[in-house]
Amino acid sequence: MKSKLLVLFVILALVLTACGSGGEKAGGGTFKVAVVMPSSIKDLAFSQSMYDALLKVQAEKGGEANFQIVYSENMFVVDDAAAAIRDYATQGFDLIIAHGSQYGSSLQEIAPDFPETAFAWGTTVDTFGQPNIFAYEARAEEGGYVNGVLAASLSKSGVVGVVGPIETGDAKLYIDGFVSGARATNPNVQVNVNYIGSFSDVALASEAANTHVAAGADALSGTAQMVVGAIGVAKENGALWFGTQSAQTSLAPSIVVANQVYHWEVVLNDMIKLINDGTYGGKSYALTLKNDGLVMEYNPDYSIPADVKAKADETVKGIIDGSVVIMLPSK
Amino acid sequence: MISELFTATVLIGILASGIRLATPYLYAAIGETFGQRSGVLNLGVEGQMLLGAFAAFYVSLMTGNLWLGILAAAFVGALMGLGMAYVTVNLQAEQGISGIGFYLFGLGLSDLLFQKLMGSVQTVKGFPKLVIPGLTNIPVLGEIFFNHNILVYGAYLLVPLAWFVLNKTTLGLKIRSVGENPEAADSLGISVAGVRYFTIILGGTLSGIAGASLSTALLNVFQQNMTSGLGFIAVALVYFGGWRPWGVLGGALLFSLINSLQLWIQVLNIPIPSDIAIMMPYILTILVLVLTVSRVRAPSALTKPFTRSE
Numbered sequence: 211m212k213s214k215l216l217v218l219f220v221i222l223a224l225v226l227t228a229c230g231s232g233g234e235k236a237g238g239g240t241f242k243v244a245v246v247m248p249s250s251i252k253d254l255a256f257s258q259s260m261y262d263a264l265l266k267v268q269a270e271k272g273g274e275a276n277f278q279i280v281y282s283e284n285m286f287v288v289d290d291a292a293a294a295i296r297d298y299a300t301q302g303f304d305l306i307i308a309h310g311s312q313y314g315s316s317l318q319e320i321a322p323d324f325p326e327t328a329f330a331w332g333t334t335v336d337t338f339g340q341p342n343i344f345a346y347e348a349r350a351e352e353g354g355y356v357n358g359v360l361a362a363s364l365s366k367s368g369v370v371g372v373v374g375p376i377e378t379g380d381a382k383l384y385i386d387g388f389v390s391g392a393r394a395t396n397p398n399v400q401v402n403v404n405y406i407g408s409f410s411d412v413a414l415a416s417e418a419a420n421t422h423v424a425a426g427a428d429a430l431s432g433t434a435q436m437v438v439g440a441i442g443v444a445k446e447n448g449a450l451w452f453g454t455q456s457a458q459t460s461l462a463p464s465i466v467v468a469n470q471v472y473h474w475e476v477v478l479n480d481m482i483k484l485i486n487d488g489t490y491g492g493k494s495y496a497l498t499l500k501n502d503g504l505v506m507e508y509n510p511d512y513s514i515p516a517d518v519k520a521k522a523d524e525t526v527k528g529i530i531d532g533s534v535v536i537m538l539p540s541k
Numbered sequence: 542m543i544s545e546l547f548t549a550t551v552l553i554g555i556l557a558s559g560i561r562l563a564t565p566y567l568y569a570a571i572g573e574t575f576g577q578r579s580g581v582l583n584l585g586v587e588g589q590m591l592l593g594a595f596a597a598f599y600v601s602l603m604t605g606n607l608w609l610g611i612l613a614a615a616f617v618g619a620l621m622g623l624g625m626a627y628v629t630v631n632l633q634a635e636q637g638i639s640g641i642g643f644y645l646f647g648l649g650l651s652d653l654l655f656q657k658l659m660g661s662v663q664t665v666k667g668f669p670k671l672v673i674p675g676l677t678n679i680p681v682l683g684e685i686f687f688n689h690n691i692l693v694y695g696a697y698l699l700v701p702l703a704w705f706v707l708n709k710t711t712l713g714l715k716i717r718s719v720g721e722n723p724e725a726a727d728s729l730g731i732s733v734a735g736v737r738y739f740t741i742i743l744g745g746t747l748s749g750i751a752g753a754s755l756s757t758a759l760l761n762v763f764q765q766n767m768t769s770g771l772g773f774i775a776v777a778l779v780y781f782g783g784w785r786p787w788g789v790l791g792g793a794l795l796f797s798l799i800n801s802l803q804l805w806i807q808v809l810n811i812p813i814p815s816d817i818a819i820m821m822p823y824i825l826t827i828l829v830l831v832l833t834v835s836r837v838r839a840p841s842a843l844t845k846p847f848t849r850s851e
Binding site: 254 | 550551553554557558561562565652655656660661662663664668755759760761762764765766767768770771800801804805807808810815816819820838
């Protein structure tokens with residue numbers, strides 16, 4: 211049934227391509243953005259960080275009349291995502307964002323067919339040498355390092371636990387940064403990491419957090435959308451939580467200390483400017499603490515000791531001016 | 542480093558979390574066992590779980606009453622079961638395909654309702670740990686077996702209950718005969734359609750509760766697609782368990798214990814790459830399945846629609 215649907219989609223896409231006459235630009239100054247995401251816009255993590263950034267850009271540009279956002283969420287099947295990307299391209303969107311590194315090869319195939327349309331994808335640095343593909347990534351290890359410094363300073367038991375999805379991409383960067391920050395702050399602190407092998411298995415993420423707690427951890431972190439399960443466990447056991455990607459404070463206001471929040475609007479604004487000037491790609495971006503693409507946001511309801519906060523601020527400054535070097539395991 | 546695995550904390554941790562992890566599998570797989578013993582394969586378990594998880598979470602959030610949530614999950618699961626029964630028994634549709642249809646329906650609808658009614662991930666105060674006087678305080682054993690919430694206990698009580706119903710009651714005999722030889726059952730005056738309706742709706746109800754056990758007892762959140770394949774593993778566990786409740790229990794426990802073992806292996810920094818550790822439960826399950834495959838045979842009428850010859 212699913213494959214029949216897919217065939218239908220492909221036929222539909224072909225028909226649309228045939229009569230689409232190669233992507234007309236929307237008139238009247240409305241900038242049209244389409245985004246394809248692997249999870250939900252309300253995942254409190256990767257997809258939501260992009261959606262929230264788009265909403266912010268929309269508000270700055272004066273609302274829907276000037277900046278139109280269309281999205282396809284939960285596109286965990288890459289084939290479906292590719293069909294959606296092609297559909298959007300035929301409909302003449304100004305910018306099509308493929309928000310997931312798994313969409314790369316599809317984009318590489320589709321983009322050359324629509325030279326007048328700008329595409330963006332992440333998280334990666336690879337534009338495939340295409341003049342109409344932007345690439346973006348988040349240097350997640352930077353905030354990960356700061357979170358690691360905070361966790362090592364605040365942990366009383368000296369054991370810190372991290373729940374990871376799959377050992378790859380921005381999740382691996384974040385966790386490596388976190389481990390590095392914690393160890394640099396206190397060489398005696400024990401940082402336990404477990405990858406659960408899934409971006410969506412909330413139950414296993416929760417059990418991974420239980421494992422950390424049983425191993426003595428009183429400060430936890432984790433990355434990707436399945437960590438909502440782990441946050442629940444942290445809350446239940448009074449362990450501290452350090453978030454990343456989106457602000458996760460709302461889930462457990464009593465135990466969340468800080469979040470590294472992705473502000474893609476820094477990247478989006480520059481892309482939009484370039485597109486309006488007639489450049490459709492070829493540039494690769496990175497969110498960093500320095501360019502305000504990564505922001506450490508603290509939970510106002512958690513009273514963080516002044517000396518720890520000062521140490522974190524100093525670390526942020528150090529990362530920005532280069533005096534703090536994040537050592538990542540070479541692999 | 543391996544020796545670190547054999548400390549009390551770690552062993553208790555592995556066993557206790559294995560028992561928790563097996564809970565949703567048990568509800569869903571026991572429900573599915575009833576359906577398959579009567580000859581119907583329901584691949585829609587995952588969708589039923591997702592809708593059940595959402596219903597339980599939303600009703601608990603709105604009313605503050607967790608038991609109303611369970612009731613809602615059971616009801617929604619039963620409705621999905623009713624739909625599945627109509628499609629497979631009356632319309633005689635291909636069971637595998639219609640199950641996938643119901644899965645996609647549950648996946649989509651639960652996500653839609655989540656976005657329209659809740660909008661963002663929230664938490665609910667779920668079922669607390671239930672202390673059983675005299676049992677919870679037993680050292681070690683109490684920590685492993687009697688330090689869970691009520692839905693965990695319920696899942697394990699379901700196993701002997703299902704065994705009893707299937708093997709020791711007239712109802713169980715009817716279910717089994719409809720699954721083995723529906724023509725003979727029919728000639729003896731058993732309503733094949735009636736029995737199948739009953740088992741599929743029961744299966745749906747239990748799948749709904751399986752979802753509720755995730756969203757209001759084990760995790761206390763709802764997120765789109767939060768079951769992430771758990772319902773399909775539950776279906777596999779029915780085959781694994783040889784269509785017997787005790788076998789299903791063994792499979793669910795084996796799979797869950799290996800899963801919690803691999804979490805600990807990573808925490809203890811035992812030098813096994815995470816990818817290998819993550820594969821362990823699946824590899825071991827396949828291995829056991831291969832070694833024991835000829836043990837039992839599937840119900841003869843499984844996946845075969847029944848048409849009454851006049």
